[in-house]
Amino acid sequence: MKTVLIVDDLIDVRLSARIVLESHGFQCLEADHPNTALTCLAKDKVDLILLDMNFSQDTTSGHEGLAFLSDLRALDLAIPVIVITGWAKIDLAVQAMQSGACDFIEKPWKNKRLIDAVKNIIAQPEVSSNTKEQGLFGAFSTNSHLLIEKAKRIAQTDANVLITGENGTGKSMLAKFIHQHSHRAKQDMISVNMAAIPDNLFESELFGHRKGAFTDAKEHRVGRFTLANGSSLFLDEIGCLTMSLQAKLLRVLESGEYEEVGCSKPKRSNARIISATNADLNELIEEGKFRRDLLFRLNTLVIELPPLRARLDELEEFVSHFLNLHGKKYGRGILTFSKQAFNKLTEYHWPGNIRELSHVIERAVIMAQTNTIDVQDIQIAQGNKQQVDHVPLMSLEQAEQKLITQAITHFDGNVLKAGEFLGLSKSAIYRRIDKFSIQVKDT
Numbered sequence: 001m002k003t004v005l006i007v008d009d010l011i012d013v014r015l016s017a018r019i020v021l022e023s024h025g026f027q028c029l030e031a032d033h034p035n036t037a038l039t040c041l042a043k044d045k046v047d048l049i050l051l052d053m054n055f056s057q058d059t060t061s062g063h064e065g066l067a068f069l070s071d072l073r074a075l076d077l078a079i080p081v082i083v084i085t086g087w088a089k090i091d092l093a094v095q096a097m098q099s100g101a102c103d104f105i106e107k108p109w110k111n112k113r114l115i116d117a118v119k120n121i122i123a124q125p126e127v128s129s130n131t132k133e134q135g136l137f138g139a140f141s142t143n144s145h146l147l148i149e150k151a152k153r154i155a156q157t158d159a160n161v162l163i164t165g166e167n168g169t170g171k172s173m174l175a176k177f178i179h180q181h182s183h184r185a186k187q188d189m190i191s192v193n194m195a196a197i198p199d200n201l202f203e204s205e206l207f208g209h210r211k212g213a214f215t216d217a218k219e220h221r222v223g224r225f226t227l228a229n230g231s232s233l234f235l236d237e238i239g240c241l242t243m244s245l246q247a248k249l250l251r252v253l254e255s256g257e258y259e260e261v262g263c264s265k266p267k268r269s270n271a272r273i274i275s276a277t278n279a280d281l282n283e284l285i286e287e288g289k290f291r292r293d294l295l296f297r298l299n300t301l302v303i304e305l306p307p308l309r310a311r312l313d314e315l316e317e318f319v320s321h322f323l324n325l326h327g328k329k330y331g332r333g334i335l336t337f338s339k340q341a342f343n344k345l346t347e348y349h350w351p352g353n354i355r356e357l358s359h360v361i362e363r364a365v366i367m368a369q370t371n372t373i374d375v376q377d378i379q380i381a382q383g384n385k386q387q388v389d390h391v392p393l394m395s396l397e398q399a400e401q402k403l404i405t406q407a408i409t410h411f412d413g414n415v416l417k418a419g420e421f422l423g424l425s426k427s428a429i430y431r432r433i434d435k436f437s438i439q440v441k442d443t
């Protein structure tokens with residue numbers, strides 16, 4: 001159940017808000033002053049704050065409300081706030097929103113307006129796979145709600161966005177989400193995986209080539225920048241670009257101009273760039289492997305996706321989502337997790353993040369004999385001391401190379417299956433194959 005903290009000096013105002021909210025299934029806490037509210041926040045979990053802007057000493061300026069908003073920011077408390085005041089003035093509303101409030105309601109409020117505003121922010125979505133957005137970025141927790149709101153706001157702009165986060169945290173999905181919520185959505189988003197393009201084909205892939213421009217250029221090829229004109233261009237695994245390719249990319253980002261290979265006439269593209277990486281680009285800059293000026297072009301806005309282990313408060317919702325998704329895929333009825341099975345998930349550290357969780361649940365759905373998924377249906381790599389003892393001493397890189405080679409052999413040369421098994425994305429496994437010069441036979 002979600003908890004709303006009502007901060008107002010008037011007891012009858014608190015009471016009437018409480019009655020409306022409780023009748024809609026919310027739990028309420030009350031505070032008669034911002035200071036009492038801060039004490040309450042220190043000990044109770046609160047999902048949303050309903051904040052009066054004026055308290056007894058000063059009944060019109062809104063200073064006390066604004067000061068409370070700035071206290072919340074200073075304490076780094078990412079709790080959404082809806083501001084309420086009887087002295088609604090548009091400039092105070094704007095000031096409150098600029099100070100971090102999510103919405104603004106005039107007193108006396110209409111109950112429907114109040115409930116709609118609250119539900120808009122902290123409603124628990126029903127977990128189902130029939131709406132893509134809920135499945136992808138459902139507001140499972142306050143933090144992810146704030147992330148969604150941020151992504152939607154970002155989507156409205158034309159600014160370049162950099163999405164960072166470990167493998168499998170949902171960077172590509174978020175890129176799509178941003179594109180779908182932008183005014184460019186009527187065109188498809190164009191994606192390029194930087195890790196999967198061989199250096200010698202980079203220009204041809206991104207800028208296109210004319211027929212006959214080089215030996216293999218049998219046909220005219222339209223480049224991704226041209227295709228993405230008026231749309232979004234998603235540059236995945238941007239950290240994998242070599243320095244010389246970074247220079248080429250930088251040029252087009254700075255000038256908006258590029259040339260097709262084999263044609264000297266410059267072309268222009270107004271593609272909006274969304275890029276993603278699991279690398280720490282600042283670290284790469286320190287190591288001289290990434291251009292700072294390129295980073296500045298890419299990171300006008302940044303969204304950092306947390307690893308799943310930092311989102312365990314949302315695990316239950318993710319589990320329901322994937323149970324539903326895979327249950328439908330394999331024609332199973334309504335599936336649930338036993339308590340022990342769920343606990344096993346909470347104890348794991350999820351290096352492959354949401355992608356790995358999805359795979360684990362998919363396997364469990366296939367394995368489960370009944371409609372309750374139990375511990376034995378869940379295959380996650382728990383540390384096994386005996387096995388570790390038998391692994392010969394080797395560097396992490398050697399181990400990585402060995403495991404990838406082994407998995408590719410096991411899956412008879414099918415790189416994608418090997419990657420899936422190891423919890424690596426397509427680009428991540430191809431990057432490593434390239435790095436370790438692993439031979440892959442054609443399948």
Ligand SMILES: Nc1ncnc2c1ncn2[C@@H]1O[C@H](COP(=O)(O)OP(=O)(O)OP(=O)(O)O)[C@@H](O)[C@H]1O
Pocket residue numbers: 135136137138165166167168169170171172173174278321354355356358424425426427428
């Ligand atoms: N918020 C989410 N809701 C539901 N499923 C998700 C979410 N985020 C990620 N996934 C699942 O995880 C998988 C990986 O997501 P995605 O490819 O977007 O991650 P990524 O961070 O781009 O990974 P990589 O860095 O390995 O390319 C998706 O196929 C999807 O099944």
